Amino acid sequence: MDLHLVDATYELFRAYHAPRPPVRGRDGISLTAVAGLAATLLALVRDEGATHVGCAHDRVIRSARNDLWPGYKSEAGVPGDLLAQFPVAEEAIAALGFVLWPMVEWEADDALATAAVGWAEAPGVDRILVCTPDKDLAQVVRDGRVVLRDRRRDITYDEAGVRAKWGVPPAAIPDYLALVGDAADGFPGIPGFGSKGAAALLAAFGTLEGIREAAPRTWPGSVRGAERLAATLRDRWPDALLFRDLATLRTHVPLDTPGPDALRWQGADPQAWPAFCERWGLPGLAGRPHRWRAAG
DSSP: OEEEEEEHHHHHHHHHHSSOOOOBOGGGOBOHHHHHHHHHHHHHHHTSOOOEEEEEEESSSOOTHHHHOTTSOOSTTSOHHHHTTHHHHHHHHHHTTOEEEEESSSOHHHHHHHHHHHHTTOTTOOEEEEEOOOGGGGGGOBTTTEEEEETTTTEEEOHHHHHHHHSSOGGGHHHHHHHHOBTTTTBOOOTTOOHHHHHHHHHHHOSHHHHHHSOGGGSOTTSSOHHHHHHHHHHTHHHHHHHHHHHSOOSOOOOOOOOGGGGBOOOBOTTHHHHHHHHHTOGGGTTOOSOBOOOO
């Protein structure tokens, strides 16, 4: 069986920013993002053939990483009408019958990484598709077992695809992000290191430690200003290690799911989904599910 692990937070943001007709619920509340999230999850099982689906969602945007780096991503700048849809989105996911992992201390990415790493060798699991374009998740890709699936662009990244896209193997993604930074997550990287130079250095030396220990004269010729960059890395070494820690996904967060078989989607809940649509004033969504869970 294939497991589809969905970054529901990303899907909620994507639906919010997509050019689609607005959806208003009871009392005029904006529920466009929730409606889009529901549509894409149903399309995953209806049109893409997914049978086992787990959805990770950030209940709050702040996480334990904000304690490590004050500038880490937060709710600052997120539209209020989108934040208001976060709890409604979780209710929708559960009512549609999908396994939901709501994250508070850690992030949705950590839940996805935990499931991907933990179940990659599980009996009966043929392949795990981590459904997100987020480069953070590229670090869990394993050829033949775990791939990164960008559904919007219809691109699937295996190990060779990760190397082609970011210039480094999956295991080096945290080191790569430590050098170049990650604007989406709110940490800047080490000044002077661009994507091509960082990839060339990691290809040559493997890790941050390998780069630091190598004499600048042995750095690849494509990396300009080796002496200056080496000095910067030495001066900013604590930051480099911190940024790598921020970029390293946790793979042992509690999921409260007994195993991959529990991800089997059996249809929308015939009581919970209509009740959800009634409660939030979404009659147009009540009949959207193409399959309903059998009673009992």
